[in-house]
Amino acid sequence: MASLLSRFCRKLALPGSAHGSRMTSTTACGSETVKSLNLYSAINQALHIALETDPRSYVFGEDVGFGGVFRCTTGLAERFGKNRVFNTPLCEQGIVGFGIGLAAMGNRAVVEIQVADYIYPAFDQIVNEAAKFRYRSGNQFNCGGLTIRAPYGAVGHGGHYHSQSPEAFFCHVPGIKVVIPRSPREAKGLLLSSIRDPNPVVFFEPKWLYRQAVEEVPEHDYMIPLSQAEIIREGSDITLVGWGAQLTVMEQACLDAEKEGISCELIDLKTLLPWDKETVEASVKKTGRLLISHEAPITGGFGAEISATILERCFLKLEAPVSRVCGLDTPFPLVFEPFYMPTKNKASSSSSLSSPSKTHIF
Amino acid sequence: YLPHWNWNCLTTDSQSEKSAVWIMALSRLSSRSNIISRPLSAAFRRSISTDTTPITIETSLPFTAHLCDPPSRSVESSTQELLSFFRTMALMRRMEIAADSLYKAKLIRGFCHLYDGQEAVAIGMEAAITKKDAIITAYRDHCIFLGRGGSLYEVFAELMGRQDGCSRGKGGSMHFYKKDSSFYGGHGIVGAQVPLGCGIAFAQKYSKEEAVTFAMYGDGAANQGQLFEALNISALWDLPSILVCENNHYGMGTAEWRAAKSPSYYKRGDYVPGLKVDGMDAFAVKQACKFAKEHALKNGPIILEMDTYRYHGHSMSDPGSTYRTRDEISGVRQERDPIERIKKLVLSHDLATEKELKDMEKEIRKEVDDAIAKAKDCPMPEPSELFTNVYVKGFGTESFGADRKEVKAALP
Numbered sequence: 001m002a003s004l005l006s007r008f009c010r011k012l013a014l015p016g017s018a019h020g021s022r023m024t025s026t027t028a029c030g031s032e033t034v035k036s037l038n039l040y041s042a043i044n045q046a047l048h049i050a051l052e053t054d055p056r057s058y059v060f061g062e063d064v065g066f067g068g069v070f071r072c073t074t075g076l077a078e079r080f081g082k083n084r085v086f087n088t089p090l091c092e093q094g095i096v097g098f099g100i101g102l103a104a105m106g107n108r109a110v111v112e113i114q115v116a117d118y119i120y121p122a123f124d125q126i127v128n129e130a131a132k133f134r135y136r137s138g139n140q141f142n143c144g145g146l147t148i149r150a151p152y153g154a155v156g157h158g159g160h161y162h163s164q165s166p167e168a169f170f171c172h173v174p175g176i177k178v179v180i181p182r183s184p185r186e187a188k189g190l191l192l193s194s195i196r197d198p199n200p201v202v203f204f205e206p207k208w209l210y211r212q213a214v215e216e217v218p219e220h221d222y223m224i225p226l227s228q229a230e231i232i233r234e235g236s237d238i239t240l241v242g243w244g245a246q247l248t249v250m251e252q253a254c255l256d257a258e259k260e261g262i263s264c265e266l267i268d269l270k271t272l273l274p275w276d277k278e279t280v281e282a283s284v285k286k287t288g289r290l291l292i293s294h295e296a297p298i299t300g301g302f303g304a305e306i307s308a309t310i311l312e313r314c315f316l317k318l319e320a321p322v323s324r325v326c327g328l329d330t331p332f333p334l335v336f337e338p339f340y341m342p343t344k345n346k347a348s349s350s351s352s353l354s355s356p357s358k359t360h361i362f
Numbered sequence: 363y364l365p366h367w368n369w370n371c372l373t374t375d376s377q378s379e380k381s382a383v384w385i386m387a388l389s390r391l392s393s394r395s396n397i398i399s400r401p402l403s404a405a406f407r408r409s410i411s412t413d414t415t416p417i418t419i420e421t422s423l424p425f426t427a428h429l430c431d432p433p434s435r436s437v438e439s440s441t442q443e444l445l446s447f448f449r450t451m452a453l454m455r456r457m458e459i460a461a462d463s464l465y466k467a468k469l470i471r472g473f474c475h476l477y478d479g480q481e482a483v484a485i486g487m488e489a490a491i492t493k494k495d496a497i498i499t500a501y502r503d504h505c506i507f508l509g510r511g512g513s514l515y516e517v518f519a520e521l522m523g524r525q526d527g528c529s530r531g532k533g534g535s536m537h538f539y540k541k542d543s544s545f546y547g548g549h550g551i552v553g554a555q556v557p558l559g560c561g562i563a564f565a566q567k568y569s570k571e572e573a574v575t576f577a578m579y580g581d582g583a584a585n586q587g588q589l590f591e592a593l594n595i596s597a598l599w600d601l602p603s604i605l606v607c608e609n610n611h612y613g614m615g616t617a618e619w620r621a622a623k624s625p626s627y628y629k630r631g632d633y634v635p636g637l638k639v640d641g642m643d644a645f646a647v648k649q650a651c652k653f654a655k656e657h658a659l660k661n662g663p664i665i666l667e668m669d670t671y672r673y674h675g676h677s678m679s680d681p682g683s684t685y686r687t688r689d690e691i692s693g694v695r696q697e698r699d700p701i702e703r704i705k706k707l708v709l710s711h712d713l714a715t716e717k718e719l720k721d722m723e724k725e726i727r728k729e730v731d732d733a734i735a736k737a738k739d740c741p742m743p744e745p746s747e748l749f750t751n752v753y754v755k756g757f758g759t760e761s762f763g764a765d766r767k768e769v770k771a772a773l774p
Binding site (some may be wrong): 013066089120121159333339 | 471472523531532533534536537550551552553582583585586587588613614615616620621624661685742743745747748749752753
């Protein structure tokens with residue numbers, strides 16, 4: 001816990017890491033007031049600000065009225081009233097469809113899907129309605145004000161239906177954006193950007209980090225730009241790309257690799273669709289190796305897209321095949337979770353430069 | 363808002379009144395003079411009744427019907443049935459309480475949704491149907507599994523993720539299945555099991571088995587769109603599917619009146635008939651399920667709404683008291699507890715004494731403790747089980763551990 005805390009704080013303290021595309025609140029360095037918050041509190045703050053700054057924004061979903069099962073919506077109903085922050089019945093398809101309609105009328109609808117594993121009844125609405133509304137109406141209508149928030153990812157004991165990472169399904173749909181924050185500070189800025197982005201956004205929050213991640217978060221209103229990846233750790237030997245909670249694991253692997261003299265560059269993708277190809281490309285051209293890691297099953301995971309694109313762009317600069325350290329191709333298991341997860345050991349053994357390079361499928 | 367209930371259950375018939383008088387006379391006799399009457403009372407000390415004459419029980423409330431004629435309030439039963447109801451419900455109750463302790467001891471991980479308070483639904487349903495009739499439900503499935511013939515050992519092994527669990531440790535609390543008694547589980551995504559259940563009913567109709575399917579769901583899931591799709595299809599094709607809404611009045615923490623415009627779930631079928639049943643009365647449930655089975659085999663789908671209550675919160679991570687008062691919970695426990703009701707019936711019909719029932723409960727406690735001890739000794743599933751049963755065959759993915767030696771498994 002303490003190491004996690006120091007890790008996040010260390011990221012902020014290092015001036016060297018504010019490199020390239022890291023434009024997080026550079027305007028607010030000295031005069032900003034910051035507060036130590038965990039992920040759900042940061043998201044809560046972002047929602048408060050969003051509702052405050054736009055009187056035509058609404059937050060709804062299952063159980064959001066009392067604060068939500070993960071406490072992300074605490075205090076909203078009390079402050080903004082039941083007409084703007086309200087509970088819906090248990091019907092994901094209805095909730096998202098309803099949100100699309102609301103957004104089509106020029107409002108900002110911030111929809112909560114209680115757990116990403118439950119998002120599938122709404123999949124049709126997201127793919128067929130939200131993503132294509134602007135396109136098929138020739139820009140007469142749009143549902144850009146729609147933001148769908150869902151907690152995703154493993155939590156240690158979630159089992160089949162409280163641990164899934166469905167981001168890959170949504171990355172396959174032109175017309176929506178997919179955003180995944182890695183820490184409280186990022187989450188607040190990214191969520192505000194997502195809500196204010198004029199396109200429908202699916203915002204996945206790593207539920208493992210709701211309480212675990214604590215960081216200094218500025219109290220004012222700030223936005224972190226979408227579709228800009230961030231190099232959170234500079235290196236020269238290998239590039240590692242990830243998002244969300246997996247970055248914590250990857251950072252551990254980086255630290256282990258450093259002990260063996262391997263300098264790792266760690267990139268947080270932040271926005272998966274549309275993703276920042278340039279940053280990753282520049283990094284891989286520098287290092288010559290790429291490792292991608294995510295919790296979702298490896299086949300058809302978003303790592304495949306990154307791998308294919310980087311291969312196209314950096315083929316001559318690559319010294320080894322692109323490596324993917326991901327979840328296994330099984331349903332998310334119950335007792336076998338520790339075997340399933342892409343742990344730092346799996347990452348370390350894959351990124352080792354001393355072993356002859358092969359594509360390791362974990 | 364408080365759920366309404368009326369309970370005027372204790373209608374004793376003349377037979378039990380007579381026996382009550384008889385017992386009172388006896389006790390007066392034995393207490394008057396210890397020395398003289400001891401041999402007398404010894405002669406009158408009886409074991410648990412093995413009477414085979416049928417008993418008629420009145421349900422606590424009349425049934426409320428939608429588009430059909432409600433069944434009668436008089437339910438045929440027998441001594442054996444009453445006693446077995448008591449025993450099985452007490453077993454279910456004890457099992458759930460034990461699961462509570464195991465969860466707090468972190469032997470059960472993940473999610474655990476307990477059924478105590480709702481036992482009458484599981485028991486009443488079982489009494490009315492055969493093992494060829496299928497049951498499919500959501501995640502609150504421990505007691506239904508037990509009712510379908512599952513063993514305590516399988517329950518606890520599965521809860522603790524051991525290999526002898528009913529789903530070989532791969533399902534956990536929410537995914538109990540029992541193929542040989544047509545129990546189709548155990549589903550995490552609410553509402554999804556209802557169209558599935560209608561599909562099973564279609565297969566049953568096709569194979570002319572004279573069997574029906576009970577697709578169970580809760581008041582929260584009742585607002586899922588797929589239910590109405592399933593109802594429409596079932597009604598269109600006259601499928602023998604019975605949709606059972608276990609209305610415990612709270613969808614997680616949301617009271618039914620806040621989630622549903624019409625909390626009369628038995629009427630939700632519109633063109634499909636429905637019946638509202640007191641779900642805390644095992645005999646009402648039995649009667650309703652019997653009626654529903656006959657109806658479904660002849661006329662197609664029917665909805666049963668079981669008015670029931672859960673004492674625990676939604677799951678073990680929910681204290682269950684933030685959205686309802688403790689008074690409400692204890693009120694229901696005092697007035698409508700299903701086990702207490704059966705107990706009173708057993709006592710008033712003089713089928714067993716208080717002491718005998720207490721002994722039964724002690725036995726049950728021991729049974730549960732033994733099952734837990736045995737389950738604790740059961741090993742976890744082999745790591746290679748992570749890869750089994752994803753597909754049947756034809757998919758070869760290899761997985762290596764960090765040292766490239768262990769946890770190697772190739773999918774068949």
